[in-house]
Amino acid sequence: MVVGSTIISGRAHPSPKFAEASDATGYRIRCLERRGKYLLFALTNSVDDKGGYSERQLVVHLGMTGALYVNDSLPDDPYQRASWTLADGRHLWFRDVRRFGRIAVVPANDYRSLPTLHRLGPEPFDPALDAAVFHSSLTKSRRRIKTQLLSQRPIAGIGNIYADEALWRARIHPGTRRVGLERADRLLEHLREVLSESLQHGGTTLRDYRKPDGDTGRNQKRLDCYGRGGLPCRRCGSQLVVQIFDQRTTTRCVICQRR
DNA sequence: CGGGGTTCCTGGCCGC
DNA sequence: TGCGGCCAGGAACCCC
Numbered sequence: 001m002v003v004g005s006t007i008i009s010g011r012a013h014p015s016p017k018f019a020e021a022s023d024a025t026g027y028r029i030r031c032l033e034r035r036g037k038y039l040l041f042a043l044t045n046s047v048d049d050k051g052g053y054s055e056r057q058l059v060v061h062l063g064m065t066g067a068l069y070v071n072d073s074l075p076d077d078p079y080q081r082a083s084w085t086l087a088d089g090r091h092l093w094f095r096d097v098r099r100f101g102r103i104a105v106v107p108a109n110d111y112r113s114l115p116t117l118h119r120l121g122p123e124p125f126d127p128a129l130d131a132a133v134f135h136s137s138l139t140k141s142r143r144r145i146k147t148q149l150l151s152q153r154p155i156a157g158i159g160n161i162y163a164d165e166a167l168w169r170a171r172i173h174p175g176t177r178r179v180g181l182e183r184a185d186r187l188l189e190h191l192r193e194v195l196s197e198s199l200q201h202g203g204t205t206l207r208d209y210r211k212p213d214g215d216t217g218r219n220q221k222r223l224d225c226y227g228r229g230g231l232p233c234r235r236c237g238s239q240l241v242v243q244i245f246d247q248r249t250t251t252r253c254v255i256c257q258r259r
Numbered sequence: 260c261g262g263g264g265t266t267c268c269t270g271g272c273c274g275c
Numbered sequence: 276t277g278c279g280g281c282c283a284g285g286a287a288c289c290c291c
Contacts, residue, residue, distance in 0.1 A: 017267080017287090037285080064284050065269090098268050100285065116286055143262070150285080160284065206283090247264075249283075 002029050002070060005086040007043075013081040015099060021082035023105035024058045036120050036156030037061055039068070042108065055108035059117065063100030067210065069093055121153045124195055129155070131185035138184055145187075146174035147246045155191065161204055161226045164251050166191040168225035173257045174243075174250050197222070225251050 007029065010022035027043035034040070041058035060068065066081075074083055074091040082103055083093035094103065104114055111118040121137065122129045137154040138145070148154055149163045158166075167174050169190040172183060179187065198204055203217035206227075210216060220227075224234050229242035233253040243250050 015267090061285075063286090096268095097270070098284085100268070100283095102286080114287085141261075147262095152286085248285095 002041075002086065002090075002092055003031055005029050005088060005090070007084045007092075008087050009085045011083050012103065013099075015081075017099060017101065018081045018094070018103045020105045021058075021084065021094070021103045024056070024084060027056060027058075029058075035117065035123070036152055037159070038114075038117050038120075043105075057106050057108050059102075059104040059106060059111075059114060060094065061102040063096060063098065063102065065098045066094060066096035066101030069095065116152050119153055121155045124155050124157060124192055129188070131181060131188055134188045135179070135181045135184035138179055142177050144174060144245055145172060145176045145179060146248070146250060149191075150246075150248065155188075157195075158191065160248055160250075161206075161223065162191065162194050162198070164226040165194045165224060168251075168253060168257065169194065171256045173259045174245055174252055176259065225253070227251065 005028070007024050007027055010025045012018045012021035024041075024043060027045045030042040030044050032039065032041050039060040039062070041060070043056045043058055045054050045056070046052070060066075062068075070090055070092050072090055074080075074085075074093060077093075077095055079095050079097045081094050081096045081099065081101065083091055085091055094101065102114075106113060122133075134154060138148060141148055141153075143151070146163050146167060149158045149166075150160065152158070164174070166187060170183065170187045172179065172187060198217070198219040201217060201219040201222060202211055202215065204219040204223070206220060225240060228240050229251045231240055232238065233240055233256060236253065236255050238253060238255045240251050240253050243252065
């Protein structure tokens with residue numbers, strides 16, 4: 001647990017994706033929360049003796065292969081992209097083989113430098129998110145339904161796997177550009193189902209993802225659609241096809257998910 | 260501003 | 276066995 005600790009120094013890989021990590025130096029970690037795929041460390045810093053202080057946020061996106069660790073001594077690891085030394089001597093560090101992750105230090109709640117976080121949609125289990133809200137959000141754009149899901153705007157946290165799974169369950173063609181209220185309702189329901197089932201099974205490990213205890217998830221064995229291109233649809237038996245939509249690999253059933 | 264396309268990065272896998 | 280080539284994936288970024 002690093003909440004309450006003060007960062008006394010920071011080092012980062014020179015890539016602009018990580019270089020801001022050292023801007024957290026001198027700040028105390030006040031709390032840690034998650035929004036969508038972003039980890040947000042609230043930071044405070046006493047700047048004068050009259051009680052003045054400044055607030056920032058350390059934002060970490062793990063990307064595909066990223067992970068955070070806390071250790072008593074800093075390991076020598078070629079994939080270490082950033083590290084922060086804490087006042088109690090421990091080290092928080094970020095390992096990311098493929099460098100798809102991202103680190104930013106921003107003024108508190110000012111996400112203008114991170115457009116996706118800036119315009120991030122509601123959390124999937126937010127009770128205020130109902131079919132009407134979801135539908136009206138989807139209606140604001142004419143992009144393909146799958147592209148909209150991946151944009152993080154209608155709902156926070158949906159990636160390629162869960163988008164394919166939920167669209168398959170809801171029997172919606174990923175290239176659909178307009179959905180009615182009824183289909184939006186169905187999609188929302190299936191998105192929530194797909195996410196909660198995956199969480200129940202420890203998440204989806206394709207290659208790198210690990211739970212905090214180091215174990216892999218088990219949800220990858222339960223996928224119905226993603227990664228099953230060429231195999232028979234579990235519902236109707238016809239072949240699942242792989243197609244690229246907006247540069248993203250997409251698997252769908254030709255029969256169940258017609259336009 | 261919205262939408263579409265490009266780019267980053269590297270281990271693993273495929274085929275020769 | 277070795278090696279070149281290709282692929283995957285999230286979001287910033289660039290351009291119209």
